[in-house]
Amino acid sequence: MIDITFPDGSSRQFAAGVTPLEIAASISPRLAQETFAATVDGQSWDIQKPIETDATIKLHKWDEPEAKHAFWHSSSHLLAAALEQLYPGIKFGIGPAIDNGFYYDVDSPTPITEGDLPKIEQKMLEIAREKHPFVRREVSKAEAMETYTKKGDEYKCELIGDLTDGTITFYSNGDYTDLCRGPHLADTAPIKAVKLTSVAGAYWRGDEKRKMLTRIYGITFPKKALLDEYLALVEEAKKRDHRKLGKELELFTFSPRVGQGLPLWLPKGAALRERLENFLKGVQKQYGYEQVITPHIGMKDLYVTSGHYAKYGKDSFQPIHTPDENEEFLLKPMNCPHHCEIYRSKPRSYKDLPVRLAEFGTVYRYEMSGELHGLTRVRGFTQDDAHLFCRPDQLKDEFKKVIDIVLYIFKTLDFKEFTAQVSLRDPNNKEKYIGTDENWHKAEAAIMEAAAEKGLETIVETGEAAFYGPKLDFMVKDALGRKWQLGTIQVDYNLPERFDLTYKGSDDKEHRPIMIHRAPFGSMERFVAVLLEHTGGKFPLWLTPEQAVVLPISEKYNDYAKKVAKLLNNCDIRTRVDDRDEKIGRKIRDNELAKVPILLIVGDNEQRDETVTVRMQGEGKDRGTMTLPDFAKMVGDLVAEEIRPIAEPMS
Ligand SMILES: [Zn+2]
Numbered sequence: 291m292i293d294i295t296f297p298d299g300s301s302r303q304f305a306a307g308v309t310p311l312e313i314a315a316s317i318s319p320r321l322a323q324e325t326f327a328a329t330v331d332g333q334s335w336d337i338q339k340p341i342e343t344d345a346t347i348k349l350h351k352w353d354e355p356e357a358k359h360a361f362w363h364s365s366s367h368l369l370a371a372a373l374e375q376l377y378p379g380i381k382f383g384i385g386p387a388i389d390n391g392f393y394y395d396v397d398s399p400t401p402i403t404e405g406d407l408p409k410i411e412q413k414m415l416e417i418a419r420e421k422h423p424f425v426r427r428e429v430s431k432a433e434a435m436e437t438y439t440k441k442g443d444e445y446k447c448e449l450i451g452d453l454t455d456g457t458i459t460f461y462s463n464g465d466y467t468d469l470c471r472g473p474h475l476a477d478t479a480p481i482k483a484v485k486l487t488s489v490a491g492a493y494w495r496g497d498e499k500r501k502m503l504t505r506i507y508g509i510t511f512p513k514k515a516l517l518d519e520y521l522a523l524v525e526e527a528k529k530r531d532h533r534k535l536g537k538e539l540e541l542f543t544f545s546p547r548v549g550q551g552l553p554l555w556l557p558k559g560a561a562l563r564e565r566l567e568n569f570l571k572g573v574q575k576q577y578g579y580e581q582v583i584t585p586h587i588g589m590k591d592l593y594v595t596s597g598h599y600a601k602y603g604k605d606s607f608q609p610i611h612t613p614d615e616n617e618e619f620l621l622k623p624m625n626c627p628h629h630c631e632i633y634r635s636k637p638r639s640y641k642d643l644p645v646r647l648a649e650f651g652t653v654y655r656y657e658m659s660g661e662l663h664g665l666t667r668v669r670g671f672t673q674d675d676a677h678l679f680c681r682p683d684q685l686k687d688e689f690k691k692v693i694d695i696v697l698y699i700f701k702t703l704d705f706k707e708f709t710a711q712v713s714l715r716d717p718n719n720k721e722k723y724i725g726t727d728e729n730w731h732k733a734e735a736a737i738m739e740a741a742a743e744k745g746l747e748t749i750v751e752t753g754e755a756a757f758y759g760p761k762l763d764f765m766v767k768d769a770l771g772r773k774w775q776l777g778t779i780q781v782d783y784n785l786p787e788r789f790d791l792t793y794k795g796s797d798d799k800e801h802r803p804i805m806i807h808r809a810p811f812g813s814m815e816r817f818v819a820v821l822l823e824h825t826g827g828k829f830p831l832w833l834t835p836e837q838a839v840v841l842p843i844s845e846k847y848n849d850y851a852k853k854v855a856k857l858l859n860n861c862d863i864r865t866r867v868d869d870r871d872e873k874i875g876r877k878i879r880d881n882e883l884a885k886v887p888i889l890l891i892v893g894d895n896e897q898r899d900e901t902v903t904v905r906m907q908g909e910g911k912d913r914g915t916m917t918l919p920d921f922a923k924m925v926g927d928l929v930a931e932e933i934r935p936i937a938e939p940m941s
């Protein structure tokens with residue numbers, strides 16, 4: 291008998307050779323049905339693979355990434371099995387699970403196009419229903435090589451060539467056998483819904499000098515309803531694509547003449563961004579930040595000193611040279627070196643600390659053109675950056691205040707779900723990191739305590755810290771349940787060292803300050819993209835480019851409409867007139883589609899009484915008639931409701 295220990299610490303005895311699936315079945319038949327993967331002694335494990343010794347076990351159901359991974363990975367084998375039946379002689383590259391589904395790279399004797407996908411899906415479902423078990427078999431390298439040489443699959447042969455003898459396994463499902471490490475489902479039956487999503491070209495091993503294979507992407511589910519849900523989400527995501535919305539709402543554009551990955555902010559987008567910046571500036575001011583401004587370029591030597599040249603230098607934009615003086619400049623990849631020089635601009639005493647320098651600083655990083663994507667992957671972007679220089683005894687408190695700012699922003703912008711990840715150093719690999727043991731212990735403890743005291747739920751990742759210090763990253767979940775990495779807070783012992791930053795302590799000796807890098811939005815570009823996809827373009831009232839539009843019911847009232855707009859704009863309510871020669875019904879529809887939050891309808895009565903009839907976006911009926919001062923007060927109240935004051939402003 292062996293002892294199997296469960297995540298809650300309880301343990302039970304089983305006969306040696308028991309499988310995770312049998313263990314699940316011993317708890318309940320339903321659990322066995324819902325278990326798609328297992329972790330045994332910390333290692334991913336086939337649910338049908340025997341366990342021979344005492345072990346800890348974790349069973350994974352669909353909502354866990356481990357389960358999805360095994361499910362989708364098994365599905366890629368199912369896809370290959372279907373392809374082999376439909377396209378005899380087809381050769382296979384690799385077929386991994388990915389974040390949302392799986393793919394297989396294939397070299398087919400007859401081309402496979404999108405039009406073929408339904409037929410392949412049908413075949414996959416047919417094979418899945420036959421309930422073929424995934425059978426694992428260990429093979430020698432020679433045998434593996436012989437199998438694929440006989441089959442004439444040079445891709446698998448190449449993969450086997452890279453493997454070490456004694457570690458190679460084959461998995462078969464029905465007639466199809468694949469070279470694979472696993473883990474897989476017990477059999478193909480749980481795969482109940484299949485969608486092959488696209489076909490693309492992919493170079494073998496990502497090498498553009500080698501053959502272009504056909505990559506077939508797909509996703510599968512244990513229930514048809516889950517697939518339907520997923521497809522609806524994909525449709526909604528398409529509608530909310532920030533590139534599409536950014537164009538429709540006239541927020542930003544790109545010009546090939548200006549250059550790829552260099553966004554041009556249009557008037558409405560610039561105004562929106564300015565409001566976001568002012569909002570954050572206001573919050574930061576209450577927390578004792580000081581704004582600074584630094585240039586877009588700096589001497590190469592600055593970035594050699596900071597270490598950024600070593601990191602970004604040759605893979606980034608190339609140096610700029612001056613004609614006569616032989617100077618060498620780089621586009622700024624980071625604001626930190628500039629801020630270090632500002633810190634150094636005068637002697638600092640322990641009483642001056644913390645120094646909090648903030649800048650909406652634009653930085654440039656070269657990204658390959660194929661990697662660029664709307665506002666989320668660009669070559670020039672503006673960070674909502676700040677650098678805090680503090681004493682070791684201030685670190686935890688400063689960290690807590692930064693968490694406060696980040697949480698306040700998320701709350702104000704209606705991101706209700708988020709996770710925080712603490713990244714610590716790998717204690718077995720200390721030489722990878724700079725800074726003393728003592729400092730690392732203190733900094734890691736400060737972050738963990740700050741996060742705990744602020745009630746943050748955190749995931750701790752050991753070995754994920756930057757080489758210069760531990761960090762805390764925030765991921766938000768948007769309205770469609772997708773995760774985006776946003777703000778980050780990082781402790782840094784490296785730059786103060788490299789720039790020889792000091793302060794005079796109460797002991798009259800020079801000490802090193804600790805630096806904190808932090809950017810709650812990450813970058814303005816990325817944040818606006820996330821906000822667009824999160825809200826579908828329906829921004830909160832305080833932020834939205836146009837708060838109200840005045841709709842005269844006929845041209846007779848155009849002058850009154852213009853007067854209303856002027857008065858409201860004077861009270862800082864962003865208002866436009868829709869004086870197109872269209873029927874009022876059409877104007878209402880168009881402006882609702884354009885997501886303007888408030889429609890103001892004016893006609894005879896309104897003109898006579900100096901009022902407006904108010905209709906809120908999405909309410910479908912009028913709120914009644916109001917005088918302009920009453921309307922302005924209502925807007926003021928709605929905005930105040932959205933931007934609540936900070937709970938405890940601090941110095
Ligand atoms: Zn596999």
Ligand SMILES: [Zn+2]
Nearest residue numbers: 624625626807
């Ligand atoms: Zn920085």
